Amino acid sequence: MVSCTVENRVRFAETDAMGVTHHANYLSWFEMARVALLDQLGCPYRELESAGFLLPVLEAGMTYHRPTRFDDRVRITVTLATRPSARFRLTYQVHTGEALVMEGFTEHAFVNREFKPVRPPENFMCVVDKHFSK
Amino acid sequence: MVSCTVENRVRFAETDAMGVTHHANYLSWFEMARVALLDQLGCPYRELESAGFLLPVLEAGMTYHRPTRFDDRVRITVTLATRPSARFRLTYQVHTGEALVMEGFTEHAFVNREFKPVRPPENFMCVVDKHFSK
Amino acid sequence: MVSCTVENRVRFAETDAMGVTHHANYLSWFEMARVALLDQLGCPYRELESAGFLLPVLEAGMTYHRPTRFDDRVRITVTLATRPSARFRLTYQVHTGEALVMEGFTEHAFVNREFKPVRPPENFMCVVDKHFSK
């Protein structure tokens, strides 16, 4: 299991007329955490991308426990719990202070620039081998 | 069962560096369809809001079948399949031409401006009675 | 002088915690009008793009006269007032009903995929010749 946490201060532009963070923005926060996780694993998304690999979201789910507001400091933790194969799932928890405000998941597979499924890049699989026994 | 369809032409601002619609934007499209459904039911969201009712997203799920791109014309269909109670679910399908490109759901409950759960507004329940037998 | 008008219904996702349209979204509305103008001229942006031309914003300016709100119906009118050369300016006016709520401009030049300035595509210049005397 590998995991990584990033912090965000809710931007005014991320709020909506309910006075809270618009629910779609949590997907961008998940993405920030995902990017940081790949960095931590030694597979920066930017390098995957220049090598021709894309990692689109195939499925996503979110459960909102309570709203967050402008200027709240939120922590987003992403976890890769099981050894990734062609398709893999990441889970997320969003906290303000000690409170779990929201959680969710995304599912991914590597594709090429034409969005055709491809085998994961070698350095990604090396990293996976280091963290998860086969 | 009630349902409603809206159309959108993918905005350039909705795309990302993969060259496709960024996955978070589909939640805003769901929201557009939801707003149109409430209009069609005779309960415009704007009026619910001025009466002090909010309808936040409590849960959401999305399955992406294929990417959409800048300038694609997409149709978003929202469906309320079962009689809503305190909490209710809407389902969505997104098409370009005949192809189903994406589907999902959102779950909602009425809350007041302090985000405390409240009974649905009366005119909403009247509308529900018209469309769904008890 | 050529001009083109598009309509938009303010999305909930476009609002912010002030209860009005977040000011950055007007740039996306300008973009929608710009795309429609290029269609009208017979030079769809999508085709320019697949021919390798990009049309980034080099400069922009906005003056906000009054706020717009969720569900407002806005009309965005874009005008090309003078014959475009390597660099050209578009102006915009946003109305709700009869009221001018906002206006602005963007400046553009054609570049290639490496963001190097290039001569405008031929079909764009043909269109320009049709509408503006040299």
Place this chain on the structure above:
Amino acid sequence: MVSCTVENRVRFAETDAMGVTHHANYLSWFEMARVALLDQLGCPYRELESAGFLLPVLEAGMTYHRPTRFDDRVRITVTLATRPSARFRLTYQVHTGEALVMEGFTEHAFVNREFKPVRPPENFMCVVDKHFSK
């Protein structure tokens, strides 16, 4: 003259199909810098807001010198150069490393929740008196 710098790592969600940061996002970055400047001055925007003051953008201008891309680390510096009166201007510079990639300004005035112009809040004027001679 007072000024303040914030950092941002370009989010994937902030890019567009040109492969660069979508130009509208710079306005949100300006906003982040503005919020940090108000913190530094001892007038957090969050407190102004709960006291009933809003600080909408009345005018904005941007000049884009070169594109930024996903994962670029950008620094946004906001400057208040002259003593603010009823209406005041902030200027911004965005850098990646040593390169100035973009600059701009925003103009503001305090309004109440009905968007009527009001005198700036007292603690804001105290702060101003500390930094700018009358």
